[in-house]
Amino acid sequence: MSEQAQEDPYEVTYLSEVEQQFISDMGDMVANHEVRLEALEEKADKPKIPRDWITRNRRDAAWAELAEWVDWLNANYSMPHGNHVPKCWPAHAGLVHILAGLRSAWRAAVIADEDSKEQGNAMAAFHDYHLFPFFNRFSDARFFPCVKGGKHRDDAEHDATDRTLFPSDLSDDAESEGGEGVPAAGDASAPPGEDDPLPEEPGAGADLEDDAEWWKSE
Known part of the structure; x- marks a missing residue:
């Protein structure tokens, strides 16, 4: 059997300009979706801050x-x-x-x-x-x-909480949990x-x- 007979009849040997543009657009869409997906995943990882x-x-x-x-x-x-x-x-x-x-x-x-x-x-x-x-x-x-x-x-009007009565051994660590999203008095x-x-x-x-x-x- 000759080499020419063994070629895949469905093999695409060239693309038109329209097809090339379509593939390029599809690649841009996939890349855009990947960026948006990463943003959503980052947002999902952050805890929801309650707001009244x-x-x-x-x-x-x-x-x-x-x-x-x-x-x-x-x-x-x-x-x-x-x-x-x-x-x-x-x-x-x-x-x-x-x-x-x-x-x-x-x-x-x-x-x-x-x-x-x-x-x-x-x-x-x-x-x-x-x-x-x-x-x-x-x-x-x-x-x-x-x-x-x-x-x-x-x-x-009511007096604000007397914070001097908090436990004396509390941490001043800024990264400690709690307090975010709570409005000031x-x-x-x-x-x-x-x-x-x-x-x-x-x-x-x-x-x-x-x-x-x-x-x-x-």
Whole structure:
């Protein structure tokens, strides 16, 4: 059998310019994906730093969306004792965090209810375990004094932790664990600044008056 007869009939002996460009583009795409994959792997190796809702949301649109939901909540639910969320809620950082969490639970319940074709108990659980306990707390003036007085009252200021009482043998190692991502005293309690306007009420302290651990009573 001759040497010519032994040649692979499917062997490509040349590439057109279009084919060469296609192979070059494919190589660039693979290289780009490898770079992105390495970046994702590096990001996955880093621990997630927790940030509260106010810290994460520094745009007016996010606050406006939360405000629309609060207004919808007030308009569509008849709460115990005729309670509702007062209009000065953006001035109370603690209440902002609570309302943001309540909306998150509501969204999860609505989506689960829709996916179940109204055959599940997600909405009932939201009402029983989230919504009504939240509004029942309004009957206690310690929770939110603006509800009872009818006028906006700034949250009481509280002294920062006395750090001189920390154990005396703690390490000063900068690489020790903990502390990252935790806002300094007073930082998380303030609403967005001048570039991120809120509704008319100004921001105030993060803790509620008289009882900083009100949430433990439930």
